[in-house]
Amino acid sequence: MVALNWLRGLLAHRPTRVIATALGVAVGVALIASIGTFLSSTNAKMTQRAIARVAVDWQVEAQPGASPATLLATVGSYPGVRQALPVQFTSSPSLTATTRGSTQTTGAARVLGLPPGYSSAFPGELRLLTGSLGGVMVAQQTASNLHVAPGDTVTVGLPGGKSAHVTVGGVVDLPYSDSLFQKVGAPPGAQLSAPPDNVILLPQSEFARIEAPVIAKRPELISTQIHTTLSHALASSPSAAFDDVAARAHNLESRLTGGGLVGDNLGAALDTARKDALYAQILFLFLGVPGAILAGLVTALIASAGADRRRRDAALLRTRGASTRTLVRIAMAETLFAGILGVAVGLGAALLIGKSSFGTASFGAGAVSAILWAVGAALVGLVIAAISIALPALRDARSLTVAGQRKQIGRTERGPLWARYGLDFIALAIAGFVYWQASQGGYQLVLAPEGVAQVSVNWYALLAPVLGWIGLGLLGYRIADWVLTRGRKPLTGALRPLAGELAPTVSATMSRQRRLLARAVALVALTAAFAGSTSVFNSTYQAQAEVDARLSNGADVTVTESPGISVGAQQGITQLKKIPGVGSVEPLQHRFAYIGADLQDLYGVRPQTITDQGKLQNGWFAGGTAADLMKILARQPDAILVSQETVKDYQLHPGDRINLRLQNGATKQLTTVPFRYEGIAKEFPTAPKDSFFVANQAYVAARTGSDAVGSFLVQTDGTSPGAVSKRISGVLGASALVSDIQNQRHVIGSNLTAVELSGLTQIELAFALVLAAAATGLALGLGFQERRRTFAIASALGAKRRQLGGFVWGESIFVTGGGLILGAAIATLLSKTLVDVLTGVFDPPPDFLTIPWLYLAGVAVAVLATVLAAGLITLRALRRPAIEELRDL
């Protein structure tokens, strides 16, 4: 009852202290609950994206001796299977076509027989480039090799020297050729086989007609797969969805009793997604937990500002006969009230943030997860309230003496316990060791051994950044403390322009309050580091996502000539530059070249312009920067850059001569062109990941008698790439395939692409800004508030406003300057560590950290504004007659 009455009185007469604490609690709760919402939204989107990226959910391959018809019936009737269609596969020794007076013959080709309705049942598998779907179709590269277009005839070689003629109806791209031509049932960890260079797709009836002799005499050369689509009513968490799909695939295999093996494309996509989901959770740890801890520290700081008053209240109650138990009850009542109010406001704010940023108002992926997140966030809020109010009150209640109130100031000869034991150095040493050890193995944070159902986090590796954060925070305190103790003389010198002859007095004051000031410096440093490292990580991530998208798409807009269309470099540049919004146009020659028996992509570049206009990154090359290697191509036209894999496979050394076979533009025959290996290209715009060449465009044109280019890399003049892409498509029609980087960003590999992360980081950055500003302003403002009596006495002794300003601004500059400098140093270390630790998020790894100067300037301005406000409010309060101030205290 006493506790309730006390609480009522507190709210009526001193509501600020309770409300301020509740707001601090609310910030921590909102941050954690928002991250729950982020994970909920991210998990669901990752599952959806994984599903959307799969063209055929299962490819069930009939095993030798099994009846394809029985297999189709079993798979078709399996629960959850929505569609099941049989596809036949066989091989042809070669494909031949004679067009415009020349005959081209390919190497071995794959021949597929597709049932009616295949393209509409699996729309992602075939992408029509020209002609129509449904008839005979050839893959884009095959069409290029054979120089065929719709209407041309292709001769399909058959085993035994026979052949059959088909008429091409369309040219298609096979975006999922890796999975389409996978080796079903390959053991986990087996090397992926490269998709075939030549593919022809026939309607089932046509396949049956031309392959009839093979079916009759060599049926073992024909294989059948049942391509299926499953019901996508799956759990929203990628991990749960993966478990479900993988278990069903195994169940189906057991039902087939050896008659078929399941190629689980959906399971493989979900497997990748669940690893990314785990990364998302680690991102939460790195980006969220420090924010929540800082919110707790700021709250404790707010609460500690009222600690003296609370102690005096408690002393007064004790003189009126209140027992320790009553004092504890009062403290608990205040804690519960501030905690519950803070939790309610925090959860409400998180719902609003979730709704506006992620489009979801749930704290977790499922009902149980949502409850756990909400309860977890609430518990954190109550813990913050307890640490801020109840704990100090309980401590005081046990040892409440007048002398006990005379704290904060003093000689404090001995440092804090952790400092005496060097806990900061120990933490940093362990962090350094773990970092070094984990870096040796490429910093694998998410462990997902092949063939093991469970993915897990390498918690040991996480010790490096966690202990680094703690160690650097404590070291910040130690450095500030050291400067105030040992650096009195230089500090006095630094303060002299501000405080004049009072400088020794001001530095003495600061030195004797060094615990208070060192705590403030450490808090400002940690909040600044939180804002800095979060924003640098975010910017680097965004920049890298941009690079990733640029690498995949080639440029802002990439224009690829349709099969059968050939435009010269200058003609293409002239035509494209006329289109509004186009800034620069860089022609990129695309050919196919044989190295030995291997066919690889060859990109011919203009070395003088490609570095800038293709926005080449140094990280894409080895053996020199992008500019260095392009200079070599310019100086030495027969120089060639080769992929790492080719260098390894062919044991190449710099300067080695390589003879490639390329098609001659006039004769259409393969001709040998000599090159000299001079460097490694790991990645290149529009190039495939595995193997390719980069050479001098003019040299290739001269040696092949053709200046034809494959595509044009278009950079816009600032106009949206999507808009420019539409304009180019409008002008070029079906003669070219136009793709833009905006669209590409949504398609590229990682699930952790900008959409979800940008939502999280916007929240993080907003919280970081608020925390940095609040921590600095409060640390100083509340410190000044505690020393109002000191300032009032100094004023009564005759100190002028300018002289009082020496005390106020001296402390402000020390805390803010020290905090920001230490914060910048900590942020730099943390950002580098974050990028290294989360290297799995980046593909390829960034060349350098991207610094968001605008945001950081915003944080600095916000911090300085609160410092200025705290100082001015303090000085303004001292305008009152000193005696009034002293009377009120």
Next chain:
Amino acid sequence: MNEGLPLVRCEGAARTYGEGATATVALQATDCEVFAGQRIALVGPSGSGKSTLLHLMAGLDDPTVGTVSWPAIGTRDELRPGRVAVVFQGPSLLPPLTVLENVSLPLVIGGMTDADGREVARSALRTLGLEELADKLPEEISGGQAQRVAVARALAGEPSLILADEPTGQLDRTSGAAVVDVLLAASEHAGSALVISTHDQTVAARLPERWGMHSGEIQTDTRETAWSH
């Protein structure tokens, strides 16, 4: 009668705290003057207006009605540091500064160099027998010692007028007596005027003049001695 201009002059000076129904009159319209060399005890019970009058004399507060002036000193801005020193009722040393730094603070504020300020402060402490406390922090000395240090701080600038607000109020009799001894000796030595507010008749009895105060007014009969100088 006093010669020359008064150090402080109150003309109809009154002080009211708050407004309207809650307004409290702390000091009624008061006329008084303090001249060089005078040593006065403002005597009266708690709430009689002693501290308020002292604060007005010190220029630490403004009268609501009437005026306070310092004809022999100048404007209010010229009172401190140096010309008028105040000894406060409660603890008034700055906690983060040592005793020496506390005493030298008003001197440095007044324009002395830090080194000179320390020298003068050390001398003032020596005069009051407090030199051994120079390097101690306020929390490391007793209440009586702290009040004597506050006196030393007031005297270090050799002020013309010392105003002490209940300087013995929170001290035991022995410590209180020591503080009064110091104040009297110092004012005698420097020729400063001294005004001590107190409710302790023993303290008041040690000063040659006593102004009795009651309900915010100086009682005429007890002030006659002052006017008769």
